[in-house]
Amino acid sequence: DIQMTQSPSTLSASIGDRVTITCRASQSIDSWLAWYQQKQGKAPKLLIYKASTLASGVPSRFSGSESGTEFTLTISSLQPDDFATYYCQQYRTYSPLTFGGGTKVEMK
Amino acid sequence: EVQLLESGGGLVQPGGSLRLSCAASGFTFSTYAMSWVRQSPGKGLEWVSIITHIGGTYYADSVKGRFTISRDNSKNTLYLQMTSLSAEDTAVYYCANAYCSGGACFHFDNWGQGTLVTVSS
Numbered sequence: 001d002i003q004m005t006q007s008p009s010t011l012s013a014s015i016g017d018r019v020t021i022t023c024r025a026s027q028s029i030d031s032w033l034a035w036y037q038q039k040q041g042k043a044p045k046l047l048i049y050k051a052s053t054l055a056s057g058v059p060s061r062f063s064g065s066e067s068g069t070e071f072t073l074t075i076s077s078l079q080p081d082d083f084a085t086y087y088c089q090q091y092r093t094y095s096p097l098t099f100g101g102g103t104k105v106e107m108k
Numbered sequence: 109e110v111q112l113l114e115s116g117g118g119l120v121q122p123g124g125s126l127r128l129s130c131a132a133s134g135f136t137f138s139t140y141a142m143s144w145v146r147q148s149p150g151k152g153l154e155w156v157s158i159i160t161h162i163g164g165t166y167y168a169d170s171v172k173g174r175f176t177i178s179r180d181n182s183k184n185t186l187y188l189q190m191t192s193l194s195a196e197d198t199a200v201y202y203c204a205n206a207y208c209s210g211g212a213c214f215h216f217d218n219w220g221q222g223t224l225v226t227v228s229s
Contacts, residue, residue: 094158099154102153
């Protein structure tokens with residue numbers, strides 16, 4: 001199984017901060033990685049796919065990058081609407097498909 | 109507008125069964141893989157199962173042999189038959205779609221709002 005190790009599990013930040021979340025795959029997944037945002041009590045929402053492609057309607061302050069098996073989600077300037085939990089997901093293989101453990105971005 | 113509407117959740121006793129449904133609209137259902145993802149209270153996302161656009165099925169080890177995913181393309185509906193349920197299956201169950209092309213299926217484009225399954229005596 002491909003393990004997705006996401007860090008940190010919790011992140012405290014202020015409006016305007018640059019925020020970085022990391023996800024490391026246990027083996028190569030090429031660029032088959034997505035990032036989702038989930039707000040409390042709501043369904044997840046796709047932010048980024050293929051490691052760095054912004055989903056439709058997602059603000060440009062969100063970006064994704066990769067270096068080998070390490071993937072990064074960056075919020076360039078944190079906005080009030082961005083306080084949420086973020087998950088990475090690999091879809092290189094469906095045997096099984098795996099999510100990271102999540103990163104909760106909270107207000108400092 | 110894409111809509112995914114789950115139903116069928118509820119309270120069930122340990123050892124019991126339940127069938128979830130996900131009614132889809134706003135996209136060409138037959139060209140998408142469909143998946144179930146669950147989230148236990150206060151926990152992260154856990155992938156459960158997926159059925160590809162051509163009917164291939166995959167399961168998480170935690171549900172293999174107990175859950176069966178299926179789809180009815182004529183009704184644009186996804187199903188999850190769950191049997192031998194235990195407290196560990198208590199979760200909100202989301203359905204999600206993934207576009208497929210060239211034999212591969214990709215990220216989850218859209219998610220439903222979820223249906224709560226509670227396994228308790």
